[in-house]
Amino acid sequence: MNVAVAKTGNGRAVSDLFASAEGRLPGSPSVIAVRREAFETYERLGLPHRRIEEWKYTDLRALVGEVLPLAAAPDAAALKRAAEAVKAHAIAGARKLVLVDGVFAADLSDVKALASEAGFKTSRETLEKDAGLLKTASTDAVIALNAALATDGVVLSIADGVQLSAPIQIIHIATASSASAFSRSQVAIGKGVRATIIESFVAAGAEAYQVNDAVIVSVGDNADVAHIRLLDDAPDAVNVTSQFVTVGANTKLNFFNMTTGAAVSRLQGFITLAGEGSELSVNGVNLLQKTEHGDTTLVVDHAVPNCVSREVFRAVIDDRAHSVFQGRIIVRPDAQKTDGKMMTRALLLSDEAEADNKPELEIFADDVSCGHGATAGALDDSLLFYLKARGLPEKQAQALLIQAFVGEAIEQIADDGLREHVIGIAERWLERRQ
Amino acid sequence: MALLEVKDLKVRVEEREILHGLTLTVNEGEVHAIMGPNGSGKSTLSHVIAGKPGYEVTDGQILFKGEDLLEMDPNERAAKGVFLAFQYPVEIPGVATMTFLRTALNAQRKARGESEYSTPDFLRKVREVSKSLNIPQDMLKRGVNVGFSGGEKKRNEVLQMALFEPSLCILDEMDSGLDIDALRIAADGVNALRSPKRAMVVITHYQRLLNYIVPDVVHVMSKGRVVKSGGKELALELEASGYAQFEDAA
Numbered sequence: 138m139n140v141a142v143a144k145t146g147n148g149r150a151v152s153d154l155f156a157s158a159e160g161r162l163p164g165s166p167s168v169i170a171v172r173r174e175a176f177e178t179y180e181r182l183g184l185p186h187r188r189i190e191e192w193k194y195t196d197l198r199a200l201v202g203e204v205l206p207l208a209a210a211p212d213a214a215a216l217k218r219a220a221e222a223v224k225a226h227a228i229a230g231a232r233k234l235v236l237v238d239g240v241f242a243a244d245l246s247d248v249k250a251l252a253s254e255a256g257f258k259t260s261r262e263t264l265e266k267d268a269g270l271l272k273t274a275s276t277d278a279v280i281a282l283n284a285a286l287a288t289d290g291v292v293l294s295i296a297d298g299v300q301l302s303a304p305i306q307i308i309h310i311a312t313a314s315s316a317s318a319f320s321r322s323q324v325a326i327g328k329g330v331r332a333t334i335i336e337s338f339v340a341a342g343a344e345a346y347q348v349n350d351a352v353i354v355s356v357g358d359n360a361d362v363a364h365i366r367l368l369d370d371a372p373d374a375v376n377v378t379s380q381f382v383t384v385g386a387n388t389k390l391n392f393f394n395m396t397t398g399a400a401v402s403r404l405q406g407f408i409t410l411a412g413e414g415s416e417l418s419v420n421g422v423n424l425l426q427k428t429e430h431g432d433t434t435l436v437v438d439h440a441v442p443n444c445v446s447r448e449v450f451r452a453v454i455d456d457r458a459h460s461v462f463q464g465r466i467i468v469r470p471d472a473q474k475t476d477g478k479m480m481t482r483a484l485l486l487s488d489e490a491e492a493d494n495k496p497e498l499e500i501f502a503d504d505v506s507c508g509h510g511a512t513a514g515a516l517d518d519s520l521l522f523y524l525k526a527r528g529l530p531e532k533q534a535q536a537l538l539i540q541a542f543v544g545e546a547i548e549q550i551a552d553d554g555l556r557e558h559v560i561g562i563a564e565r566w567l568e569r570r571q
Numbered sequence: 572m573a574l575l576e577v578k579d580l581k582v583r584v585e586e587r588e589i590l591h592g593l594t595l596t597v598n599e600g601e602v603h604a605i606m607g608p609n610g611s612g613k614s615t616l617s618h619v620i621a622g623k624p625g626y627e628v629t630d631g632q633i634l635f636k637g638e639d640l641l642e643m644d645p646n647e648r649a650a651k652g653v654f655l656a657f658q659y660p661v662e663i664p665g666v667a668t669m670t671f672l673r674t675a676l677n678a679q680r681k682a683r684g685e686s687e688y689s690t691p692d693f694l695r696k697v698r699e700v701s702k703s704l705n706i707p708q709d710m711l712k713r714g715v716n717v718g719f720s721g722g723e724k725k726r727n728e729v730l731q732m733a734l735f736e737p738s739l740c741i742l743d744e745m746d747s748g749l750d751i752d753a754l755r756i757a758a759d760g761v762n763a764l765r766s767p768k769r770a771m772v773v774i775t776h777y778q779r780l781l782n783y784i785v786p787d788v789v790h791v792m793s794k795g796r797v798v799k800s801g802g803k804e805l806a807l808e809l810e811a812s813g814y815a816q817f818e819d820a821a
């Protein structure tokens with residue numbers, strides 16, 4: 138009898154991935170059983186491909202091929218490189234929580250400073266006893282794989298009424314080349330909280346690595362939260378991140394993502410507005426070049442009445458890069474007076490650049506105001522000429538217009554310092570083009 | 572000394588010849604007016620001098636300070652001292668006027684191997700010039716020309732001229748869309764920049780502007796050629812008799 142063994146591109150059996158990782162995964166036998174089940178789901182589905190509707194534009198089988206083995210725990214040299222990267226990418230004044238190759242690095246983190254304002258545990262500690270962190274409202278192959286292999290992450294809880302005196306910055310650092318890091322974090326934000334959470338993804342000398350991250354966020358009523366994610370991974374890296382966000386009543390949540398790195402990236406966000414009177418603002422910028430592929434896929438679920446959601450996306454696509462934006466707005470039957478809009482614009486800097494935009498409105502209530510708009514085009518020649526006639530070389534003229542273009546999304550960041558920081562990252566991306 | 576020499580210039584746009592052998596010499600310190608009916612090729616000439624893409628030069632040459640201008644990119648021309656005040660300045664949303672001015676000035680200085688302006692020096696200079704042109708400071712914080720009135724756009728062009736200190740200023744229909752007060756402010760700004768080292772080419776359809784910016788030489792353009800040149804009295808003559816006589820001559 139022949140038993141087909143699923144093989145990866147290099148002939149490694151897919152099941153080896155789990156077997157070789159198992160010893161490094163935290164969890165009691167019952168937690169490991171949950172992981173094994175998740176891995177079986179992944180084995181059954183395999184990497185998502187173009188015939189799976191949600192992954193139509195991001196065929197991971199074609200783009201990535203195989204999942205690399207789990208990165209070894211970082212050694213002293215790796216931690217030293219990571220420390221340098223922390224210095225380079227830390228946001229002034231923020232309290233840092235650092236994950237190196239998916240493993241929490243206490244020595245690089247500000248756990249003590251954080252303790253007065255937020256509860257903190259590692260995901261590793263949490264998962265030793267309880268598999269709750271591994272469960273999410275929806276799942277697919279990459280989410281299942283994350284549940285199976287997540288080694289660590291941060292579990293934060295911010296109690297009711299707390300006004301964070303400084304932002305919290307979760308920094309993911311890759312030090313291991315040709316290896317995978319799986320992390321899973323949870324951020325529970327109480328009622329009336331004011332908080333800024335930043336996530337950064339960077340490399341410290343690593344190449345061709347893969348990141349699979351999952352984040353579970355809950356925001357209580359009457360809160361005011363800014364959540365900023367900055368993906369600046371190595372140019373040949375892969376980053377697939379799934380976010381699950383639940384928003385309470387009368388809350389303001391302002392999310393911003395900027396992608397300036399990774400050969401292949403996908404941010405899939407599943408956001409549920411579960412309390413009335415909330416305002417959700419989701420904004421993003423993709424700056425892509427060479428053959429980079431950047432996908433932002435969002436599902437905004439208006440489960441209750443009287444919420445506002447706004448999505449503003451800007452993609453700047455050079456060379457043969459490919460930007461994908463998929464935005465679905467669901468308005469449940471009860472969610473009357475929903476006001477949901479998304480607007481995406483793509484700037485194509487080369488003839489071979491590609492932008493795919495897939496908006497979907499699923500509206501089951503009758504008294505709502507929902508809409509979407511999309512444009513794609515090149516830089517305006519008459520504006521370019523005006524700038525050149527004033528002395529700006531071509532690339533510099535382009536840079537000024539590109540900054541203005543992405544500025545429409547970046548200006549949604551309320552904090553001056555953070556906005557300047559993000560503009561700085563965009564400027565450095567533009568300088569690399571010159 | 573000849574600053575600008577346009578020799579027998581022939582230019583095509585989309586397979587159609589617009590300039591049919593145009594010759595023009597402008598010396599340092601001189602102010603030349605180019606007058607002519609709509610469609611005679613005045614803007615085309617100014618665009619070709621500034622280096623706007625889309626124009627095919629099939630014959631002739633343009634020398635600036637003795638160098639072949641047609642070999643240079645528009646930004647190189649700007650750094651060498653060519654400035655075109657546009658007939659229709661574009662709006663650039665999201666690029667603050669102040670950022671634009673500083674970036675442009677420093678790009679030109681860098682191209683000439685000069686040091687960048689320090690921020691206080693730059694701000695002092697902008698403040699000084701914008702005050703003389705009646706440009707409020709809050710206008711400089713807005714996007715380039717965004718929401719500016721016609722008069723404000725033209726004053727913004729003159730502001731740039733004053734800031735960049737070019738040796739050749741070409742003003743394309745600076746008077747179009749301006750009321751008499753706005754015209755006077757803009758013209759005063761231009762007159763303040765007249766100097767023995769700087770030349771100006773004032774393109775206009777109407778004689779009116781030349782009451783405020785008095786030229787040394789007046790050229791009449793018709794159907795892609797300079798058909799007559801003379802002193803400032805030629806402008807008055809045209810005002811009285813119109814362009815019809817030259818249309819036939821061309």
Ligand SMILES: Nc1ncnc2c1ncn2[C@@H]1O[C@H](COP(=O)(O)OP(=O)(O)O)[C@@H](O)[C@H]1O
Pocket residue numbers: 584585589607608609610611612613614615616625
């Ligand atoms: N981009 C263009 N494409 C086609 N024809 C043009 C273009 N620009 C100018 N022309 C033509 O060239 C001629 C001269 O135009 P222009 O230089 O704008 O004249 P003026 O500034 O003297 O009014 C006109 O007949 C105009 O229609």
Ligand SMILES: [Mg+2]
Pocket residue numbers: 613614615658743744
């Ligand atoms: Mg014209």
